[in-house]
Every structure is written in C-alpha cells, then in structure tokens.
Amino acid sequence: MTALADFFSGRPTPEIAQAVLGKQLIYEGPSGPVGGLIVEAEAYLGPKDSAAHAYGGHRSPANEALYDEPGTIYIYSRHGQYLFDIAVQEKDNPQGVLIRGLEPTIGVAQMAAMRGKTGPEISNGPGKLMAAFGIHDKALNRQLLNAGPLQLKLVGGRVPARIATTARIGVSQRGNSTDAPYRFYVAGNPYVSKMLKRDVDQKNHGWQA
Template sequence: MKTDELKTFFSGRPTAEITKAILGKRLSYQSPQGLLSGIIVEAEAYLGQEDSTAHAFNGRRTPANEALYGEPGTIYIYTLRGQYMFDVAVQEKDNPQGILVRGLEPVDGVTLMAENRHGKTGSDISNGPGKLMQALGIQSKALNLTMVNAGPLSIDLDHGRQPKEIITSARVGVSKRGDWTEAPYRFYVAGNPYVSGMRKRDMDLDSHGWLN
C-alpha cells in the first residue's frame, strides 16, 4: 500500500538519515495552472522536543505547528516573515520531528515557475524555502495537515537522482540557541545551483552535482 511506503520512508530511522534520503527525490505539485515539479536539492532536519531550534522544542504545541505531531508524511506549511515554508513531518505520530525543504531544481513547468517568481530567472527561481513555494504558486496553508501523495503535492519515493556528494552544515537562519545552533543538520547536493546561498564559483554547471 502507498500509505505504508510513505510511513516506512518517513519513520523508523534517524531524521538526519531521512533528510539525506530525500535529496534527489522529485517533488510534484499538480497546480491549477498545470504540473509543476522539481528535484529536492537541499533540506534540513529538525529533531523535535530535544532540539532548541525546532518549532516543537520542549513539546511546544500550538494550532500552527500541529502538523509536526501528525503521522509520518504529514505536510507542515507555515509562514515566516510573510513567506510560506514546506515541511514534512517525520517519525511516528506525536513525535514532532520534521524536514524543511530549502532548495528545488525545476523540472516541469519551469516557465510558469519563473512567472510565479515575477520574472526571476535561473537559480533565483527556487534556491530558498520561501522562493520555492512562490515558484510552485503555493501561497496559502490549504494543504497544511494533509498527507504527501494523497493530494496535489507528492514526492516520488521510488525514483530519483543520485548526488555525487552530500554536504553537511549548520542550519540556516536559526537564532542562537546553545549547542543546537551549530548542529550539523543541513544537507545539500554539492555544487547544485539551486542550493540556497550557493556561490557562483562553487556551482557545478555541468552535472549540477548529480551522478545520473
């Protein structure tokens, strides 16, 4: 069953491992305008109640972050400074860990995505968590609390591209909160232009960092 596959992928192993495994997977959105999709190239792990930088730190639970407490594969959409962010809840129900998707290499509907980004081009279309949601045209929380692969948003877990190398670093934008601030829970495809903050000279413009 599809639901079982989803739960198997998004639980039963450390969240950092799941986050690395999601790199290279295709995220698709069946939008009112047509199919938009891209390959996930950057993501961060948030480890729930233990993690002082996480929304669910100390068991914090509010209407806004309720999705983190859902079944593995629950979509968590929230806003930050007016930007929409896309997370997937991982680990079993009531264990509020999650993955933030931060970078997407466009595949289907690139022209539409550029329009959604008001004429931005190249890697600027989707090299950040707020930017990729703009590119997909998702500017509401309508899909919050719904499941991946049960509606217009899906992740193909059976196919994907293989990174040559995965780089690990500290998470971006987290305010200083003790030991967790510098914890190595950001993962990205080395050299891929759609990784947030990737400098031009570090980009691999031939393979984009993929083996296949």
C-alpha cells in the first residue's frame, strides 16, 4: 500500500479529517506554487451520512471520485464556487474529507491577488481557498493527490495546540446527520471559516509552539 493510501484509509474518517490539520497543501499552478497549512476539514461518512453526496448509495458521474482509490481528488461546484474534497477509505467505500480552510504560507501575495483580498479572507472557506489557488474548474477531479499539481505533504507541517469539533456548516437538513460533530478545526486559527476575532490566537494561530 502506498503512503497516500495508507494515510487515507484504515481508520475512521473523522480521524483522517483531524489528521490532515496542519498538513501542507500545495498547488503547482501556472504562475508558480501556492499553498499553506490546512486548518479546517469536515468528514463525510458515505451512504449512512444524510449530509454526504453518497447518501443512500447515490452514485453518478458527478460524485464518482468518491468511489475511487483513497487519496483521489473530488472537486465539485456549489453556488458558483469550486470545492476540494478527498476520497478516503478503500475503493467503493465513498467517504470523503472536505478541506474548508487554509493558512497561506507559500505564494501568499499571489493568493491574495487571485482573491482580491488580504488576511483571513484569502482562504477562510472552501470556495475561497480554491479561488486563491486559481482553480476554477474540475480538471483535477478524479486525479490522485501527489500525482499532479495538487500536493499534500504527509510529512512535516504544524501540530494544532487544540482541535475543536462542531457540526458541519451548510449541509443538507435531511436525515439525522445534519448536526453530527464532523467539522474539525485548529482552535484559534484566524483562517478558519466563521472564526470570531475575539477567539483568534494572535500569537501562535493555534499551533503548538
């Protein structure tokens, strides 16, 4: 088993969502590399999760990436924005982790220019971080991470001082999974979506020193 497949399978999806926090996500774009540290992620548990795209075993060309090998990129659009999800668990077990927030560390000025914003507004949301990368289509859908321009560094990064857990944001109101505690984020990091200024760790951004 590859390191990528090993990282994205063999343990519960909520654990995988927490494990990506602090890992570095890099996009080798046409204007040079951009990227940063993942600070927020949501777990989606497949057919039994009423908020998941594969709820009830739903399968279509649009969500086929979720059924692929662990570590497969799943890009979908919502409200005119593109979002980045990673297929986890073994093939044909359609669970995923949505990357919701990123603290920029590479190509920060370029990311700010892409967004026309500065500070947390660069990438404190799933659509925002994709726009900051300059990704505005589904060309990378169903590609494996680390096999192309979108790279997740499994080694290194930062360690959260504390991981906070809440219900997911903006999910379907159907079924019994709407309020499931499957959103995880680096407590105190300003690049977490909907983070209040009063809760921001100004010194360490929520990372272990």
